Amino acid sequence: MTAQAGPTEASYAVEQPYVYCRRELVEPDWTRLPGWRDVTREEWESAQWQRAHCVKNAGQLREVLGDLVGERFYRDLRRDQAERATMSMLVPPQMLNTMVPGEPPSTETFYADPVRRYMLPVFSDRRVDWPSHPRATRDSLHEHDMWAVEGLTHRYPTKVLAELLSTCPQYCGHCTRMDLVGNSTPSVAKLQLALRPVDRADAMIDYLRRTPGVRDVVVSGGDVANLPWHRLESFLLRLLDVDTVRDIRLATKALMGLPQHWLQPDIVAGLERVAVTARRRGVNLAIHTHVNHVNSVTPLVARAARAALEAGIRDVRNQGVLLEGVNATPADLLDLCFALQGEANVLPYYFYMCDMIPFSEHWRVSVATAQHLQHAIMGYLPGYATPRLVCDVPFVGKRWVHQVEDYDRQRGISYWTKNYRTGIEHADPDALTRRYEYYDPIHTLPASGQAWWRRQALTSRSGWPPTEHPKPPASYR
Numbered sequence: 001m002t003a004q005a006g007p008t009e010a011s012y013a014v015e016q017p018y019v020y021c022r023r024e025l026v027e028p029d030w031t032r033l034p035g036w037r038d039v040t041r042e043e044w045e046s047a048q049w050q051r052a053h054c055v056k057n058a059g060q061l062r063e064v065l066g067d068l069v070g071e072r073f074y075r076d077l078r079r080d081q082a083e084r085a086t087m088s089m090l091v092p093p094q095m096l097n098t099m100v101p102g103e104p105p106s107t108e109t110f111y112a113d114p115v116r117r118y119m120l121p122v123f124s125d126r127r128v129d130w131p132s133h134p135r136a137t138r139d140s141l142h143e144h145d146m147w148a149v150e151g152l153t154h155r156y157p158t159k160v161l162a163e164l165l166s167t168c169p170q171y172c173g174h175c176t177r178m179d180l181v182g183n184s185t186p187s188v189a190k191l192q193l194a195l196r197p198v199d200r201a202d203a204m205i206d207y208l209r210r211t212p213g214v215r216d217v218v219v220s221g222g223d224v225a226n227l228p229w230h231r232l233e234s235f236l237l238r239l240l241d242v243d244t245v246r247d248i249r250l251a252t253k254a255l256m257g258l259p260q261h262w263l264q265p266d267i268v269a270g271l272e273r274v275a276v277t278a279r280r281r282g283v284n285l286a287i288h289t290h291v292n293h294v295n296s297v298t299p300l301v302a303r304a305a306r307a308a309l310e311a312g313i314r315d316v317r318n319q320g321v322l323l324e325g326v327n328a329t330p331a332d333l334l335d336l337c338f339a340l341q342g343e344a345n346v347l348p349y350y351f352y353m354c355d356m357i358p359f360s361e362h363w364r365v366s367v368a369t370a371q372h373l374q375h376a377i378m379g380y381l382p383g384y385a386t387p388r389l390v391c392d393v394p395f396v397g398k399r400w401v402h403q404v405e406d407y408d409r410q411r412g413i414s415y416w417t418k419n420y421r422t423g424i425e426h427a428d429p430d431a432l433t434r435r436y437e438y439y440d441p442i443h444t445l446p447a448s449g450q451a452w453w454r455r456q457a458l459t460s461r462s463g464w465p466p467t468e469h470p471k472p473p474a475s476y477r
């Protein structure tokens, strides 16, 4: 009797829906772009140079790209800024350089680029049938409603989100905090923080001292890379003095968008000081970043992650956003995760579904699509590095996409429950039994569901545009 032949190496390679292939990281050559033809490596690796050369409008983009990209694109971009954009434009050279990374861009390749699609959205990207979902709102997660003190969202029982500032070194078109973060646009007048930064920080620390049930603090904004280091360090050391705080996570997309910031010797030395104190006190100190596409993972990003880990940060994790046209395929997600995990020491942690903010319908996917994507990426990465796809359900919080309780696929309404009360439901007897709704993009629904929403739109006021300018909560608990 002859032994049965086992699978060959070749059969493993060709029969899988996704084929892993290790790819070395490459820093795209910035001198391929006319405006940066003479930029030296020293300039490129300087955080000051990067910040000074961010692209803030179509004219500045034109100075970098020149005639490689046609006037049609710049017109489209200007129209979007004037009529649709919820975020003002701010793209560091590091991020712009990852658009069409392998060659000089053309109009067509620039339009098609995944990083461009979310960092430089244009009018023609957006849907014309349903540019906004009727239930879209500016603070779609109701974070302000849950502020315990200004900027401190207390949603989950043991965790808080501390928004220390409202700016970032880069502005993402789909930003879920579009209500607060960045400069006002013609479509969105931003909410202004009222307290002085020092008073806000004092109020947060005071609340945490009074609330020992909170053990986990996400220090965010905006992006903490825009906070002067001495202020961030002082806040972190004060947090580390609250002995009930056991986890601290620093939220910074700049680790990818402006890695030069996190590579500055004084910043690395500062991180090291904070990490030493955290370790001595047994507190888990981590960085959470936000990378949406594999092209953004470059050697400089990997260096910045390594520098943070060598400084004593326990972990660098990625929380991406699931975006149609950017990363919403199994291959896109897996390529990104393998680059993060295998080449940059960044743990793939979450992909959030894009929130129901105004003008985001062209980016959003349905819960069914997210479930399919979660299924499709299982089994390739190490288990601990397989990201969870989550839906941030208004008034609920993060739910793994398979946790849906009920799902009306005709109308695209999913129903969710939760196992804790948020900060605004302490006296609500139904908080733990109520079903909370989330809505799929209407253009993804069958014809009957789309017709139902058209009838609804005729009879009810949509959440967008708002009838009045939002105000911060009158009082903080």
Ligand code: SF4
Pocket: 167, 168, 170, 171, 172, 174, 175, 176, 177, 181, 221, 222, 223, 253, 290
């Ligand atoms: S970095 Fe984060 S907070 Fe800043 S614009 Fe992007 S998504 Fe919003």
